Amino acid sequence: MMRLLISLLFTCGLAAASDWSATERAFVQSLGPWPQAAVADASNRLSGDVRAIELGRQLFFDRRLSANNALACADCHRPDAQFADGIALNRGFGALARHTPALLNLSQRYWFGWGGENDNLWAQSMRPILTPEEMNASLTQVSETLRQDDAFACRFQATTGLALQTLDEQTQLVWIGKLLAAYQETIVTGRTAFDTFRDQLLQGQPLTALNASEQAGLKLFIGEGRCVFCHSGAGFSNGEFGDIGVSFFTASGVDKGRYAGIQSVTRSPFNRLGAFSDSIASGSRTQHIQLLHRNWGEFRVPSLRNVADTAPYMHNGSVETLAEVVDFYSELDEERLHTDGEKILRPLHLSAPEKQNLIAFLQSLSAPVSAATDQPDLFQNCPQAAG
Amino acid sequence: MTIKRLLLPLFSLTLAGQALADCQLSGDYSGHAQSLSVGFSTLPAPVAIGEAFSLMLTACHDDGTPFTGQITASAVMPAHQHGMNYQPTVQRLAPGHYRLDGYLFHMPGDWQFQFRMASGGRYETVTVDYPQ
Amino acid sequence: MKLKQMLAAGLLGLSALAGASPFMELVDTHIHYSHDAWERTPPPEAIRLLRLAGLQKAFVSSSSDQGTQMLYAEAPDLIVPVLRPYRKRGEISTWFRDETVIPMLEDLLEKNTYAGIGEFHIYGDDANMPVIRRVVELAQQYHCFLHLHGDAEAVENVFKQDPNATILWAHSGFEGPAVVSQMLARFPNLKADLAFRNDHAFQGKVDAQWRELFLKYPDRIMVGTDTFAPERWHYIMDHADWTREWLKDLPESVAQKIGYQNGLDLAAWALNK
Numbered sequence: 001m002m003r004l005l006i007s008l009l010f011t012c013g014l015a016a017a018s019d020w021s022a023t024e025r026a027f028v029q030s031l032g033p034w035p036q037a038a039v040a041d042a043s044n045r046l047s048g049d050v051r052a053i054e055l056g057r058q059l060f061f062d063r064r065l066s067a068n069n070a071l072a073c074a075d076c077h078r079p080d081a082q083f084a085d086g087i088a089l090n091r092g093f094g095a096l097a098r099h100t101p102a103l104l105n106l107s108q109r110y111w112f113g114w115g116g117e118n119d120n121l122w123a124q125s126m127r128p129i130l131t132p133e134e135m136n137a138s139l140t141q142v143s144e145t146l147r148q149d150d151a152f153a154c155r156f157q158a159t160t161g162l163a164l165q166t167l168d169e170q171t172q173l174v175w176i177g178k179l180l181a182a183y184q185e186t187i188v189t190g191r192t193a194f195d196t197f198r199d200q201l202l203q204g205q206p207l208t209a210l211n212a213s214e215q216a217g218l219k220l221f222i223g224e225g226r227c228v229f230c231h232s233g234a235g236f237s238n239g240e241f242g243d244i245g246v247s248f249f250t251a252s253g254v255d256k257g258r259y260a261g262i263q264s265v266t267r268s269p270f271n272r273l274g275a276f277s278d279s280i281a282s283g284s285r286t287q288h289i290q291l292l293h294r295n296w297g298e299f300r301v302p303s304l305r306n307v308a309d310t311a312p313y314m315h316n317g318s319v320e321t322l323a324e325v326v327d328f329y330s331e332l333d334e335e336r337l338h339t340d341g342e343k344i345l346r347p348l349h350l351s352a353p354e355k356q357n358l359i360a361f362l363q364s365l366s367a368p369v370s371a372a373t374d375q376p377d378l379f380q381n382c383p384q385a386a387g
Numbered sequence: 388m389t390i391k392r393l394l395l396p397l398f399s400l401t402l403a404g405q406a407l408a409d410c411q412l413s414g415d416y417s418g419h420a421q422s423l424s425v426g427f428s429t430l431p432a433p434v435a436i437g438e439a440f441s442l443m444l445t446a447c448h449d450d451g452t453p454f455t456g457q458i459t460a461s462a463v464m465p466a467h468q469h470g471m472n473y474q475p476t477v478q479r480l481a482p483g484h485y486r487l488d489g490y491l492f493h494m495p496g497d498w499q500f501q502f503r504m505a506s507g508g509r510y511e512t513v514t515v516d517y518p519q
Numbered sequence: 520m521k522l523k524q525m526l527a528a529g530l531l532g533l534s535a536l537a538g539a540s541p542f543m544e545l546v547d548t549h550i551h552y553s554h555d556a557w558e559r560t561p562p563p564e565a566i567r568l569l570r571l572a573g574l575q576k577a578f579v580s581s582s583s584d585q586g587t588q589m590l591y592a593e594a595p596d597l598i599v600p601v602l603r604p605y606r607k608r609g610e611i612s613t614w615f616r617d618e619t620v621i622p623m624l625e626d627l628l629e630k631n632t633y634a635g636i637g638e639f640h641i642y643g644d645d646a647n648m649p650v651i652r653r654v655v656e657l658a659q660q661y662h663c664f665l666h667l668h669g670d671a672e673a674v675e676n677v678f679k680q681d682p683n684a685t686i687l688w689a690h691s692g693f694e695g696p697a698v699v700s701q702m703l704a705r706f707p708n709l710k711a712d713l714a715f716r717n718d719h720a721f722q723g724k725v726d727a728q729w730r731e732l733f734l735k736y737p738d739r740i741m742v743g744t745d746t747f748a749p750e751r752w753h754y755i756m757d758h759a760d761w762t763r764e765w766l767k768d769l770p771e772s773v774a775q776k777i778g779y780q781n782g783l784d785l786a787a788w789a790l791n792k
Contacts, residue, residue, distance in 0.1 A: 030436070030495070229494050238437045240472055240493040247750065249559065254753040284439050288473040288489030291761070292717050293745075296754045335608045336748045344467055344494075459726065461718075468693070474721055503728065510697065510728050 017204060027222035029202055032234050034195040034305075035188065036108055042279035043120045043272045046178045047107075047185060051159040054375040056183030058155075058385060059176060064145045066135035067093060073128070073180065076100050082310050082369060083187055088317030094133030097250045099317030102310045104369065105303060107185040108235045110285055114299045114315040115261025116241060119286045120277070121184060122177035123270035129173070139169040146172065154382035174276045183372055189305045190367035194218070197364075210364055217361025220354060225329070229344055236304035236365065241295065244329075244345060245336040246314045248297045255315070258298035262291045308363040322362055326355050410447035410454075410483045418502070420511035423448045425502055427515075429490075434517070436495050442475075442487040446504065453483025456506030460487050462498050462517070495519055543766065543774070545759050546782025548578040548599075548687065549638070549666075549714035549743025552586035553608050556749040562593040565752060569597060572756040575779055576786055578743070580638050580666065582608045584627055591632075599786045601635040601666055602627055604654065611640045615650045624654065628661050634789035637666025638689050646676035655680045662792050664710075664785060670694075671702055678706050687741070687785065690714050696728040703736045710785065714743035720765035730769070737773045741781050 020028070038048065046052035059065065063072045076090055077083040083103035089096050098114050106112075112124035128134040129142065146152050146164060153164045160175060167175070196209035197218075210218065221227045232238045241258040248255045265271050265286060272283030299315040313319040319328055330350040337345055350358065412426030419425075427444035434440050446454035460475040475489040492498055498517045503510060552565060560568070569577050579598050581587040582605035591598045604620045605611070614620055624636070636658050641651055646669065658665050659681055667674060668689035677684055691699045691711040696719070703709055713719060719729035733740060744751065744758040766774040 027495075229496070232495055233437050238493045240437075249750060254750045256753075256757070259754075259757065284489060285473065285491065288475060288491075290472060290474045290717065290721065292472070293715050293754075293758070294469075296757070297748070297750055335611075457727070459728075505727060512695070512697070 017201060017207060020201060024219065024222060025201060027228055028198050028218070030232060031222075031228070031236065032195055032198045034191055034198075034234055036105075036234050038185075039107060041107065041121065041181065041185070042282040043277040044122050044178045044181055045278040046159070046175075046182045049159065049182060050375070051155070051378055052179050052182035053186055053372045054183075054378050055152075055155050055159050056179035056181065057372055057374070059180055060183050065129050065142060065176070066137050067141070071135050073125075076134075077103050079369075079371065082306055083371075084310055086311070088312050088320075092128070092131075092134035093136035095251070096133055097255055098315055099312065101302070102306065103184050103187050104189050104306060104310075105235055106181075106187065110239055111241075111261075111265075111300065113261060115255075115257045115259075115264070116300060117261045117264045118268065118270070119265050119272050119283060120270075121181035122174065123268065123276075124177075125180035125184065126173050126177035126270065129176070139173060142176070143169040143172050146176075149385075151379075151383040151385045155379045155385075158379060158382060171276075174270065177270075186372035187369065188371075189369055192305070192367040193364040194361070195367075211360070213357045213360040214364045215361075216354075217357035217359070217364075220350075220358050221361055225348055225358065226344060227329075230301045231304050236307075237301045240301055241298035242301055243294065243296075243298045243337065245333050246299070246316070246318065246328075248299075248315070250316075254297070256296060257315070258295040258300075259291065262289055262295060265289070266291075304362060304365050306366050306369065308366050322359055323355070326350065326358050326362075330355065409451050411445065412447055413445045414443065416500075416515050416517070418500075418513040418515035420504065420513045423454055423504060423511060423513070425454075425504075425513050425515070427487075427500075434490075434492055434519075436492055436519075439473075439489065439491045441490065442485075442500075444485045444487060444502070445483050446485065446502075447483055453481075454504060454506060455479070455482050456504060458485060458487070459503040459505070460490075461501045461503075462490060462492070463501060464494060464496055465499050466497060467494075542573065543763055543778045544573050544575045545742060545762060546576040546578075546779040546786075547572070547574050547743050547755065547759070548712050548741040548782050548785070549689065549745045550577045550579045550755070551581055551603070551638070551746050552579050552590055552752075553582040553749075554586065555608075556581075556746065556752055557586050557589060559749045560752050562589045565590060566594045566597065568752055568755055569594075572759040574755075574759065576782055578634070578666075578782065578786070580635075582606065582610070584631075588631065599634045599782075599790070600632060601637055602631075602633040602663070603637065604639050614639065615641055615645055615648050618650060620650055621653050624657055628657060628663075632790065633661065633663055634786050635664040635666050635687065636661075637664075637687070638668050639666070641667060641669040641673045643670060643672045644676070646673040647680075651677070652680060655684060658684060662789060664789055671698060674702060674706070674709065678708075682708075684708060685785075685788075686710065687712055690716060690745075696726070696732045700732045700735065703732075703739055710739045710741065710781065712741045712743045714745040720768070723764040723768060725765055725768045733769060733773055733777060737776045738781055738784075740777045741785070742777060 041047040060073045063069045071092055076085050078085060085100045088099060090100050106121055110119060112118045112121055118124040129137050156164045193209050200207050200209055230238050230242055248257060270276055271286050273280055273286055308322055311321055313325050319325050330348045332345055332347045334346055412424055414426035414428040417426040425444055425446045427442045430441040448454055458477045460477055461470055463470045471491060472493060473489050473491050475487045478486045480486055496519060500515045500517055502513045576599050577597055578601050579587045579590055580601035580603035582603055584602055587600045591600045604614050604624055636654055655677055664685040664687050666687045666689055671692055674686060674688060685708045688709060688711040691713060699711055719726050742762050744755050746752050766778050
């Protein structure tokens with residue numbers, strides 16, 4: 001009843017700063033500031049380099065990185081669709097079992113892939129190129145294609161200081177991954193209505209940036225909804241993994257999620273602790289990761305920035321709309337979850353106004369997306385790129 | 388001797404009532420088990436949710452000698468009955484002085500540090516609450 | 520190495536012959552096959568997964584018991600039936616207040632063969648309520664062990680009711696090795712499974728304090744997966760692999776007892792009515 005009263009109160013009129021408790025203020029503060037200061041990826045010495053960003057941008061749109069020159073990264077990570085594809089499960093050269101994630105604000109992340117199969121963006125960028133169901137290329141094909149491209153070889157040398165021809169195929173692919181990563185790190189979301197509200201609250205200004213419904217949704221998000229337990233920090237994700245009871249059966253069995261992800265990343269020669277990393281010291285998390293029974297069927301906690309624009313949802317794209325996501329949490333099947341103590345996840349049993357408020361708040365997390373653009377003057381001493 | 392070992396006493400803070408003959412506890416937090424005590428600080432301080440951190444820890448037996456045994460470290464959220472996703476590693480810098488790396492709190496709320504101290508075939512567990 | 524073990528190892532693609540330790544066929548003492556599991560993984564497929572994991576025996580309890588009966592009919596050599604007092608999974612926190620559970624259990628115990636009653640959830644003083652008291656009596660009457668998921672206090676309360684009861688303490692109560700060791704010392708008929716626990720081993724190495732416990736009570740510890748959600752049936756094989764990895768860090772005779780012999784002995788005791 002108290003929750004309903006609070007909900008109605010907020011729906012009827014804007015809350016004042018005094019309506020926010022110290023705990024609520026602390027939680028709101030923890031969800032910013034935005035934008036975050038750019039931090040270069042220590043494991044990739046090309047991170048933040050302007051030439052690498054431009055060459056990576058060109059590769060991102062280059063279909064020669066796939067079999068039959070059929071697909072570029074940008075065909076599934078579409079710039080006009082939040083660098084995602086907007087469909088539940090896409091097809092590359094075969095059917096995929098996981099939903100294409102939006103490539104937003106990646107420089108803030110440590111684990112990549114729904115199961116955290118990689119601990120860095122460059123290794124994650126290499127993966128789809130060679131995956132048969134995705135771009136289905138081979139090391140040799142990629143190597144030969146790029147070696148025959150004088151313009152690329154020249155730009156590659158200008159960027160990395162290395163002669164492409166002197167590198168083995170695997171090393172070439174690592175550098176391609178690092179170039180792609182440098183570009184993807186530039187894809188960021190802007191300031192949102194929530195970010196302005198946060199500043200207003202912390203600075204004691206009138207709380208005009210969010211309307212009453214959005215503020216009520218925020219209170220639910222950081223309060224009884226407990227969403228902030230996992231969707232924490234400026235990126236609205238704790239960067240880790242969870243099992244919220246979404247089925248992880250696939251057509252051929254199960255998607256082991258984080259369990260297989262940990263096994264994969266710890267064995268990968270392309271992790272932060274390996275020979276291709278430019279900073280082994282940056283791999284502390286990888287060094288200390290534990291393989292736990294609960295990792296089975298856990299998937300990455302996604303960022304909620306621009307969440308209203310990145311439907312469908314969940315690791316398998318099984319939930320079509322934001323309203324259905326809220327319904328999912330409202331009627332959560334907690335029998336699927338194994339927990340002995342206080343339950344973090346529990347059915348919220350939200351009223352219709354509460355659901356509307358929560359959705360309104362989540363919609364306030366949207367902002368335009370920006371990314372590095374064409375820099376035609378950067379490689380003036382190299383031949384013109386093909387195409 | 389490493390630079391860290393030389394620097395350690397510089398930021399040590401003696402805890403009230405814990406001054407021991409040959410072994411001084413230091414740090415912002417402390418805990419006690421049957422026959423020993425620990426003191427420690429987090430690096431950085433305070434801990435940020437979702438960010439890796441380390442501990443600088445001192446450990447003393449109640450008889451005033453430095454603890455020199457094995458430490459197994461973990462941290463849990465008692466209310467949720469779950470631990471961390473990471474297993475810290477423990478490095479002994481000097482008798483009674485340890486560095487613990489690999490911590491990460493992935494959720495806001497009350498955490499509890501747990502140190503299982505093994506020495507001479509005896510186990511004692513020190514727990515220290517870390518409210519947020 | 521027995522031919523059967525070699526074949527099992529070969530089927531799983533494990534390099535048993537090259538390794539220092541032979542492939543060990545385990546006994547998994549903590550399996551559930553509830554309604555949503557059998558809908559997705561029918562009995563023949565479920566049995567295939569258990570055999571693929573290299574199990575000699577699987578202790579199975581289900582919500583409802585129909586799941587256990589289906590599996591037992593499919594592979595009586597493999598399945599050790601355990602009677603769960605839940606009709607569906609949602610009764611974890613209500614079953615012990617529901618007196619209609621008793622006639623259901625009495626009827627099933629009379630009709631079918633069971634090695635144990637459980638896994639059921641019970642904590643503290645709730646273990647003294649009439650329904651659980653009757654369950655303890657039924658376990659004695661039908662020579663069954665009790666697969667109890669609960670705290671040390673609940674275990675103590677059950678032993679007060681029947682000091683001769685045999686309890687398999689699910690998840691070892693999620694207690695640390697010091698408490699588990701104390702409980703094993705106090706109650707000779709207490710056994711403990713390690714289902715859904717990781718703290719006893721990290722990267723194939725057994726924790727020092729747990730090792731002491733395993734060496735002190737090698738006849739009392741068992742392993743189990745806990746298939747609490749239907750997808751977890753596919754975890755049984757990975758869990759078995761994970762288990763074999765840390766068992767290799769123990770003396771072979773201790774590893775064999777924990778890995779399978781204790782489970783075989785408990786099943787033999789319980790089914791030899």
